[in-house]
Structure formats: structure tokens, C-alpha cells
Amino acid sequence: MEEIIQARNLTKRYNDVVAVDEISFTVRAGEVFGFLGPNGAGKTTTMKMISCLSPRTTGSLAVFGMDPEEHPTVIKAKMGIVPQETNLDPDFTCAGNLTTYARYFDIPAAEAQARSDSLLAFVQLEEKRDVLIDKLSGGMKRRLILARALINNPALLILDEPTIGLDPQARHLIWERLRLLQAQGNTIVLTTHYLDEAARLCDRLVIMDSGKILVEGAPADLVKQYVGSEIVEVEKSDEVMACLSRLGIASENVGDMVQIATESARDVAKALLDLCQPKRVITRQATLEDVFLKLTGRTLKE
Amino acid sequence: MRALWTLPPVTRRATKVWQRNLDVFVKTWKVNFFPPFVEAFLYLFAIGLGIGTYVGMIDDVPYVNFIAPAILAISIMNSAFFECTYGSYVRMYYQKSFDAIIATPLSIEDVIAGELLWGATRSVISVAAMLPVFAFFGVISLPFSLFVIPLAFLGGLMFAGIAMCFTAITPGIDTLNYPAFLFITPMVLFSGTFFPLEILPVAFQYVAVAILPLTHLVAVTRMFTFPALSPMLALHLAWIAGVTILSSVLALNLMRRRLIT
Numbered sequence: 001m002e003e004i005i006q007a008r009n010l011t012k013r014y015n016d017v018v019a020v021d022e023i024s025f026t027v028r029a030g031e032v033f034g035f036l037g038p039n040g041a042g043k044t045t046t047m048k049m050i051s052c053l054s055p056r057t058t059g060s061l062a063v064f065g066m067d068p069e070e071h072p073t074v075i076k077a078k079m080g081i082v083p084q085e086t087n088l089d090p091d092f093t094c095a096g097n098l099t100t101y102a103r104y105f106d107i108p109a110a111e112a113q114a115r116s117d118s119l120l121a122f123v124q125l126e127e128k129r130d131v132l133i134d135k136l137s138g139g140m141k142r143r144l145i146l147a148r149a150l151i152n153n154p155a156l157l158i159l160d161e162p163t164i165g166l167d168p169q170a171r172h173l174i175w176e177r178l179r180l181l182q183a184q185g186n187t188i189v190l191t192t193h194y195l196d197e198a199a200r201l202c203d204r205l206v207i208m209d210s211g212k213i214l215v216e217g218a219p220a221d222l223v224k225q226y227v228g229s230e231i232v233e234v235e236k237s238d239e240v241m242a243c244l245s246r247l248g249i250a251s252e253n254v255g256d257m258v259q260i261a262t263e264s265a266r267d268v269a270k271a272l273l274d275l276c277q278p279k280r281v282i283t284r285q286a287t288l289e290d291v292f293l294k295l296t297g298r299t300l301k302e
Numbered sequence: 303m304r305a306l307w308t309l310p311p312v313t314r315r316a317t318k319v320w321q322r323n324l325d326v327f328v329k330t331w332k333v334n335f336f337p338p339f340v341e342a343f344l345y346l347f348a349i350g351l352g353i354g355t356y357v358g359m360i361d362d363v364p365y366v367n368f369i370a371p372a373i374l375a376i377s378i379m380n381s382a383f384f385e386c387t388y389g390s391y392v393r394m395y396y397q398k399s400f401d402a403i404i405a406t407p408l409s410i411e412d413v414i415a416g417e418l419l420w421g422a423t424r425s426v427i428s429v430a431a432m433l434p435v436f437a438f439f440g441v442i443s444l445p446f447s448l449f450v451i452p453l454a455f456l457g458g459l460m461f462a463g464i465a466m467c468f469t470a471i472t473p474g475i476d477t478l479n480y481p482a483f484l485f486i487t488p489m490v491l492f493s494g495t496f497f498p499l500e501i502l503p504v505a506f507q508y509v510a511v512a513i514l515p516l517t518h519l520v521a522v523t524r525m526f527t528f529p530a531l532s533p534m535l536a537l538h539l540a541w542i543a544g545v546t547i548l549s550s551v552l553a554l555n556l557m558r559r560r561l562i563t
Contacts, residue, residue: 073407081405087398091326103318104406
């Protein structure tokens with residue numbers, strides 16, 4: 001498969017701070033590739049280097065086979081960027097934002113108008129066509145930014161926290177649109193710290209922490225490899241703890257509960273209920289969140 | 303990191319940023335066009351009917367004719383300077399417009415160049431609004447005064463470049479008050495605007511000619527509106543052109559240093 005982005009030992013230093021530390025990854029054509037990690041992990045910095053907005057310190061980076069520092073104009077023309085921060089133009093309406101942006105890509109006015117209309121429909125903002133940005137809700141703004149990023153029919157879409165701060169309806173709409181875009185053959189790179197979002201959308205992802213890539217793989221594979229398939233949670237009382245160690249079941253403390261990763265939550269739960277008399281037992285599927293917390297720790301990052 | 307005096311790469315895409323600002327300006331043209339128009343009237347009445355009657359003549363011209371070109375030059379300066387300080391800073395910092403635009407094929411140099419061109423255009427618009435008023439009251443002579451329109455672009459570009467250097471290094475919007483009060487206000491008063499430079503001490507005249515850009519702009523504007531051309535015209539224009547080039551180059555490189563990290 002064609003490689004859209006290739007990074008080798010990519011590093012970014014700001015003075016003495018290492019924001020991105022020798023990471024290597026490859027994004028292939030047509031896939032949705034995710035960057036997960038706590039705040040300050042280096043995700044946004046990585047996105048900026050890919051988007052030709054920030055020069056790298058060392059290492060190599062190729063986007064569409066070109067160096068972002070040598071050919072930013074050509075690369076940016078084929079790319080759509082959804083930044084983390086909402087930077088729509090408050091001096092224009094929704095349609096005005098799209099047509100003004102289209103001009104930066106040398107799209108002729110008539111074509112820009114047509115694309116603007118169809119993109120407003122795509123993100124369900126037709127009714128807001130002539131409304132100023134100030135009058136939009138947060139979810140509408142994010143949708144409009146997505147539409148703006150698509151104005152040049154980009155082959156590669158870069159999204160930095162695309163659904164940050166959105167309500168469930170708005171998130172689902174954006175997810176649905178992103179899947180549609182993938183089906184049309186777009187390559188999508190996104191960062192998120194919503195793990196359900198990553199698990200739903202990403203074909204492959206990396207988990208970053210402190211500027212390094214900790215793991216890489218398909219979401220389901222990572223869950224299986226690092227946690228197991230299911231989780232049993234039980235309250236952390238002295239009786240239960242004693243019982244668990246008597247039974248020889250390995251567990252991990254999480255607040256006032258303990259977690260047990262297993263291949264069969266049912267068997268473990270039954271054993272617990274029969275032998276330990278717990279007050280509360282929860283069984284569930286293991287998720288990416290378990291992998292994430294296991295790898296990046298449970299302490300607060302900022 | 304690129305040195306501050308290297309020639310920055312600017313492409314024709316800069317005109318798209320200029321166009322964006324023009325679109326916004328046109329949408330609110332009533333708010334934008336009338337201040338210079340009204341300002342011209344205010345100055346004419348205050349100076350013509352007020353101070354002018356006491357002062358009478360300066361250098362054998364009526365006082366109001368003496369200050370009319372200064373009003374034009376100050377307007378050229380203010381339009382570009384305030385557009386490229388507060389205006390550009392708001393677009394850069396609060397609206398994040400520059401961040402949005404450099405995610406397209408435009409570079410930061412294109413964006414800043416477009417802003418500078420727009421600042422110069424604001425100066426042209428101001429002059430275009432004031433000239434008819436002054437011409438109507440006969441305080442400037444036609445057709446020579448029409449040269450002030452292209453001059454407004456050059457002078458506007460100079461002040462846009464200087465302004466953008468301040469914008470590139472200012473920590474916040476409040477600190478832009480310093481150049482406004484410590485640089486612009488003294489120039490309004492001491493650049494041969496409301497009284498001839500020659501009545502100041504000689505040392506001060508040298509300072510004004512050496513470092514106050516408005517001095518040169520006022521002198522050239524006056525040559526056009528009187529009209530009273532002299533060989534000094536070329537020197538003044540060369541000074542303005544030189545500072546325009548230096549300040550624009552510096553502004554573009556300082557802005558890259560600020561925004562591309």
C-alpha cells in the first residue's frame with residue numbers, strides 16, 4: 001500500500017524541552033491513523049510538523065513523499081487541516097468562511113460557491129449559511145471547520161482533537177462523516193484523548209507519552225495484547241483482597257476498586273461471588289482505555 | 303533560524319490576504335469610509351476658521367493650505383500604522399486568522415505581505431476620501447495633488463512595515479500603546495506638520511529628518527499640494543523607499559520568528 005506519511009526518528013525540541021522524541025511511524029493510503037496520549041504527549045506538535053506548520057529539529061519526515069520543509073505549498077494544497085483551536089474567521093458568515101478559504105487554494109469563485117453549498121449540506125449547516133460565526137454553537141463551529149478542511153478535496157485529512165468539547169450528537173455526526181470520507185478513499189490522521197473515539201474510528205493507532213510512541217497497532221489487537229479481553233471490577237475491601245490472594249488472582253488497584261484482567265470475566269466473577277462474598281462485582285469488555293491507563297499511568301498529567 | 307535581514311520569499315498569493323481584508327472592509331464600508339471624510343471637514347473648520355485666522359500666512363501661503371498636506375500625511379500614517387498594529391494584532395492573536403491561513407498553500411510571508419499591502423491600501427482610501435473635501439474648499443491645488451494618491455500607497459507601505467515590526471515583537475495588545483504614544487504622537491507634532499521645521503533648534507531638525515519618517519512624507523505631500531516641486535523630492539522619496547524596504551523585510555522575518563516555532 002502507498003505510504004502517505006513516513007516519519008523516522010522525528011524529533012522536535014523547543015529550547016530545552018523535547019516535545020517529540022525520535023518517533024517513527026508510517027501512515028498508509030486510505031487508513032484512519034490515530035495519535036492517542038495524555039496532554040503534553042507531543043500529539044499536536046507531531047500534527048504541526050506533518051502540516052508543514054512547524055519545522056522539525058532532527059529526523060526525517062515525508063508527506064506524499066515530499067519533505068514538508070522543502071515543499072510546503074504543494075503538500076498543503078493536498079491536505080485538509082482541522083486544528084485543535086477554533087480559528088474560523090469571525091468577520092464572515094459560514095458560507096463566507098468557506099469561499100474565502102477556497103480562494104487561498106486557488107479555487108475559482110463559481111466552483112468555490114458550489115463546493116461551499118455541498119459542504120454545508122455535508123456537515124448539516126445549510127440553514128446557517130448566512131449566519132456569522134459568533135452565532136454558532138461549539139458543535140456547529142467544529143462541523144464548519146471540518147467543512148472548511150474539505151474545501152480543497154484533500155487526499156489527506158489531519159484532525160487535531162476533532163470532537164473536543166462536543167455533545168454526543170455532534171460527535172456522532174462527525175464520526176459518521178469521517179467514516180464516509182474514509183470510504184471515499186481519504187487518508188485520515190487524527191489525535192484524540194477520547195478513547196472510544198479512537199477505538200471506533202482508527203484502523204491503526206499509536207499511544208504517545210512524553211514525546212515517545214509507546215505502542216502501535218490496531219485498537220482490538222492492542223487491547224488483547226496489553227490487557228486481555230475482559231475486565232472484572234470488584235470493591236477493594238480487606239476480605240476481598242485476602243480472598244483474591246488466596247485464590248492466586250492477580251489484580252490492579254484503581255481507586256476504591258480492584259481490576260482483574262482475564263480471558264473469561266464470567267468464570268472469575270463466579271469464583272469471586274462464590275468464594276469472596278463481595279458487595280459489588282462488575283464485568284465488562286476490556287477497552288482501549290484500559291490499555292491507555294496501563295501504559296501512561298493513572299496520575300494526572302497536568 | 304533565518305537572519306532578520308535576508309530577503310523573505312513572498313509570492314503573489316499575498317494578494318489573497320489583501321482581498322480578504324478588502325472584502326471585510328467593503329462589507330462595513332460606511333463605518334470605514336466616513337471617519338477620514340469627516341476628519342477632513344473637522345480640521346478645515348478648526349484650522350481654517352479657528353487657528354488660521356490668528357496665524358494668517360506661513361511661507362506666503364494661507365495657514366490652512368500649509369496644514370492641509372500635513373493632515374493628509376498624518377492620515378496616511380495613521381491609517382496604515384493602526385491597521386497593521388491593532389488590526390493585524392487582533393487578526394493574528396484573537397481571531398487566529400493567520401494560523402488558519404498558513405494551513406493553506408499560503409506561507410506566513412504571504413500573509414504578512416498581504417497585511418502590509420492592505421495597510422497601504424487603507425492609506426490610499428483615506429486620502430481618496432479627504433482629497434475631494436480639500437479640493438472643494440480650494441486648500442490644495444489640482445491636478446498636482448492627485449499625486450498624493452500613489453504617494454499614499456508608498457507612505458502607507460512604509461508605516462505598515464514599521465507598524466508590523468512592533469506587532470511582531472509586542473507581548474500583548476496593550477503594549478502597542480507605547481509606539482502609538484512615543485512614536486506616532488511626537489511625529490504628528492514635530493515633523494513639520496503644524497509649523498515649519500525650520501523654527502525648531504537646528505539639532506532637532508537633524509533628528510526629525512534623520513529618524514522621523516513623517517517628516518519626509520509631509521515634505522513630499524506639501525510639494526504636491528502647493529505645488530512646489532524641488533530636487534529634494536527625489537531625496538525624500540528615496541528615504542521613504544529605503545525605510546519601506548528595510549521595515550518590510552524586517553517585519554516579515556520577525557513575524558516568521560514569532561509565529562513559526
